[in-house]
Amino acid sequence: MNETPEAGPKKLLVGLAGQQNAGKSTTFNMLTGANQHIANYPGVTVDKKTGYYRHREIRVELVDLPGTYSLTSFSLEERVARDFLISEKPDVITNVVDASSLKRSLYFTFQVLEMGFPVVVALNMMDVAKRNGTHVDVAALEHCLGVSVIPTIGRKRQGKTELRDAILDTANRKAYNPLRISYEELEPALNSLKNQLDKCKLAEDYPTRWLAVKLLEGDSEAERIVGEHLGEDCKELKTAAGVRRDFEEKHYMNVPDYMVGCRDRLATEIIGTCVTETKEGRDRVSETIDKIVLNRFAAPFFLIATVFVIYQLSIVKGYELTVYWWPILAKLRAMIAGVLPAAGILEDPYIRSMGLWMVDSANALLNYIPIFLILFSLIAILEDSGYMARIAFILDKLFHSFGLHGQSTLPYILGGVFAGGCAVPGVMATKGIPDERSRMATILTVPYMNCLAKIPFYTLLINVFFAPYKSWAMLFLSTVTIFVALLVAKLLTATLLKSMETAPFVMELPKYHPPTLFGVGQRAIERTWQYIKKVGSIVMAVSICVFTLLQFPGISDEKQAHFDGEITKAVAMFQNKIAKTQYADRFKDEAALVSMINLYNDFKSARLITKGAKSSKALSAKFKAGYPEQFKFLKPKKDKDAKTVNKALRGLLSTRKSLRRQIKEAQIETSVLGMVGRSLEPVTQWAGFNWKINVAILSSFAARESSVATIGVLYQQGADENKSLEDRMEAEAGEGGFSPLHALAIMVFFALYPPCLATTIMIKVQTGSYKWMVFSMIFPTTLGFITACLIYTGGSAFNLSGIQMMGVFYAAVVLTAVCSGLFSSWKRKPGPLPDLRQEPKPL
Known part of the structure; x- marks a missing residue:
């Protein structure tokens, strides 16, 4: 029977830990529901996801730790997870393991157990294990590990109550005797080092056996901790170094490899005791699908087709839904207009003018909410299904040809490699790239991706000037930026970044899983809500500044x-x-x-x-x-x-x-911003920009969304009749001779335009250099403007239409990128690709 919690704590802190692709996120969602909060861990850019729930009158705070394969100090995620466990000292650790790949998951479980925390194992993906013909004896596994093991299926919300009960019972348990990993020949030295550490003040803050294990492994972070507390010349560090030296001289094997071998033997014993494999019902779905989507010749076409379908459903079909959404926004505008001071016969009161300006700025962006809901849902499906990891696998070899790293894929995806991202988290994610050259190249090219803020501007111009070719135009924008980013990365790594070091890329492909409606819907709503909050904060602030700059000094x-x-x-x-x-x-x-x-x-x-x-x-x-x-x-x-x-x-x-x-x-025209925009016209006319576009581009530096918001107010004809921005811009464009060729030049410049203010600041933070921050603004501006001039002036000279010039420019960029990539591959001696889907093997 479960123990009653009356004598236990009324509030628990629980850490949710596990390897990547073990279903940790679905378990977190299962336990907490919608009661979640996302922030950053202090001092780092790794997401901190916190959730709350009540069970048996106990309030539980659940912290989702970064997914990692170990608790060493080699990556930022590993250090963040380990530092949280040491500093926060959670009451219970819930370790999520993949039942279909139990041996691989046990390596992480052993390290959690060594830290001495009360542990509950959530044996997730039991349905996948069953399909694979894998039977796990849960009772036997509990006996081997000495902790509670709860079978769960996170995506189906099965095992939630049992897991919550086990967490409380473990927190209230007085006697706790988990599995202890034996390091065989190293045990005497390990115990001796532990006894030395027990006598130090470190024993009050750190589990001494775990610290002794890390010192013998030569863990740099553990050595730093001991050195700071006991001095660089303390006997504990000397003892650990001596043990490593003597062991390696005697066995011709280093200590970390030997310890990994001990863990591997223990994991093999547990698997032999607790797991039974049957050939019947063996699931080969992942392998069958990968034969198609990862085929050397079919993979690129499947990837492009996937992107095309995403844009067809989100941009084209989603835009059709705005026909029903815009009247709601128009009614909202009418309601706010009714509350504001009444309009004058010729000029409106200042409060009314500013109020409607802000509403029009917001409505110009909020009109695209149906598109974003569909787009984010589709991206969540790709993530949950496992195909997003395949995208990284497909692009890895391509990235290496352009001087990038396989781990550049994640920053590009976060930045919006196809659409819907943000350059700020993309630049943040470059911390995980081990070599400096690829990291710098990724930082400087992530802003070329199609971030969330660019999509409204693209959608506006495409629906006005390329309506018959919506899908093709969005496919052009979503892929041409990738090729441009690769070419820029190639240029930078071959020149300015040439002297920086590189490092190999290691990854693992998860099995395919069917997405859940709850998980997909939750992330789509969360990301759309973040967009709405940005509209309500940054865009509103920028709109007020732009409004003020457009009002003064006023007409004569x-x-x-x-x-x-x-x-x-x-x-x-x-x-x-x-x-x-x-x-x-x-x-x-x-x-x-x-x-x-x-x-x-x-x-x-x-x-x-x-x-x-x-x-x-x-x-x-x-x-x-x-x-x-x-x-x-x-x-x-x-x-x-x-x-x-x-x-x-x-x-x-x-x-x-x-x-x-x-x-x-x-x-x-006579305002401060208007005069700046007009003063730039003699130069920007070569790219087809009029002064209104100049003003919109200038305002977008603070936040990309402001471009559409500014255009929404500059193109005022029909605003009082609640006409959509597309209708107003189309009417004025027809009168002013604005053509699809103009629109193409503007879109390409906007795609290559310098990063927004927030991203620029993040580049300074990640590079630690004002020089690179300034370079990130000047270089893209120059490149974007030269490209826009070539498109507009060249298209005009050869009398090409907008869609024709789009094809010519796309062909030129792709051909240049392909030739550059082939040249790099020819220079580099080819070698066999590793099978990245294999389970990691001990050294």
Whole structure:
């Protein structure tokens, strides 16, 4: 029977540890549900995922440690996991192991047990083990390990209650006698070193047997800890060094290899006792699929096809959903407009102008939420299924041809190798790359990836200028940036970074697993919510700055007088047209006239987002009930005088609309930001950029999302009628001669444009150099602008359309990259590729 927790703690700290691909994330989600928080461990860039749940009146804080194969000090993830265990001293460690690859998982379990913490083993993926014909005797495994072993299937949420019970029971257990790993011939020396450490103050903070094991292994972090506490010349360090030297002289084998061998023999004994393999039902699904998707010739085509399907479903089909989503945003804008101070006849109060500016900036980005939900769901499916790891495997050899490292794949994926990432975590993830040359090349090329913030800008221009070729245009943008990044990496590693060192790449491919609806949906919603929060914070802050820079110093008194005179003439004409009606006196008061104008605009805007005859009737009934006296001027029927007023009112509104647009354009043109944008036109015209695009690009440096937000306000024609940004930009582009060739040059420049402010700061943090930070801004700007000029000027010279020039540019980039890669492969003597799917073997 389970022990009652009354005598135990009322709050527990539990660490969730395990190797990568063991199902740790699904176990974490199973235990905590949606009650999770993601941050960073202090001082490092590794994610810290914390969750909470209550069980048997106990509040449990569950910390998901970074997935790692060991608890050494070679990688950042390993150090973070080990430091958490040592410093936080959790009440229980829940070790998630893969039942289908139990021997491999036991190496990590042994290291956790050596640290002396109470351990519960979550034997996950029992369904996969069963399909593979693997039977695990859970009772026998518990006996061998001396800890509770709970069979679970995390993705199906099976074993949750049993695992929660085992965690509490282990925390309340007074006697704890787990398996002790014997290091055979090293045991006397190990015990002697442990006894020395027991007499030091280190025994108060560190498990001394574990520390003795690490000292004998020559673990640099353990030596640092002992050296800091006891001095660099302490006898403990000398003893460990002496044992290693004597052992190696006697056995012609180093101590770490011998210890790994001891663990391997122990793991083999446990597997022989607890695991039974049967040939019946042996699952070969992963091997069968890999024969196709990892085939030398088929893999690239399968990868490209996968990307194409992702964009077809997310960008094309997702954009169709915005037809239903935009009216909701338009209604939200109308509601906020109704709360703000009323509009003036010619100019609006400052609070109203800024408020609607912020709403329009946000709506321009929030319109793409359906696209992101689909996109993030598809990416989560790739991650959960195991194909995302195959992408790293496929790209490894390619990366080496361009001076990169196989571990550059993760930063590229986080940065948005296809779409939906962010350059900031991409740059952060470069800490895991062991050689400096590839790490620097990856840091400087990650910003070329298609981060989440670029997608709205691409989608906007593609839907306006490349509507018949949406899928192909997005495929172009999602893949051409990869080729450009590879070429830039090749250039950098062959020149500026040539003298830096390189290192080999080791990885493991997980088995394929069917994704769960909960896991996919949860991550899609989390990532979309992060996007919404960014819109509500950074983009709003940038929009206010841009609004201010576009308002001052304002138009001249002479122009203002001209506009005032024009609206006065229009009002006088309106008064003349209705002078003979019974309602003439009603509109002599300016306040009444402005109120009628605003009501007419509200009614017209509401009708534009109302679909169907039934909804239109309901809208008319609503306005008639709310404004019984004015409604006859909105929809006059038999009243001839009301019809006259309605006709005159529409003429006044047309003139007012034109004047208001002219005022906004004059304000923007004479503003600080507008003048900067116009001053750049003599240069940027060679790339096809007008001053409005210049302003949008300048504003996007703080945050990429601001480009669409700024364009959404610069292209104002139709905003008051709640028209979508695509419709407004298409209308003004047609009037201004803006072509798909212009759009292509802009999109390519935007793809190569310097990283945003947050990424630039992160580059400084990761490189520790202002020189590289400045280089990360200057080089991409130069490269992007030269490329945009070649596209626009070259396309114009040869009279090519936008889609034709897109094909020419794509072919040129791909051909250059292929030739460069083949040249590198020819120079490097080829050798056989290792089978990265094999289980790691002891040295």
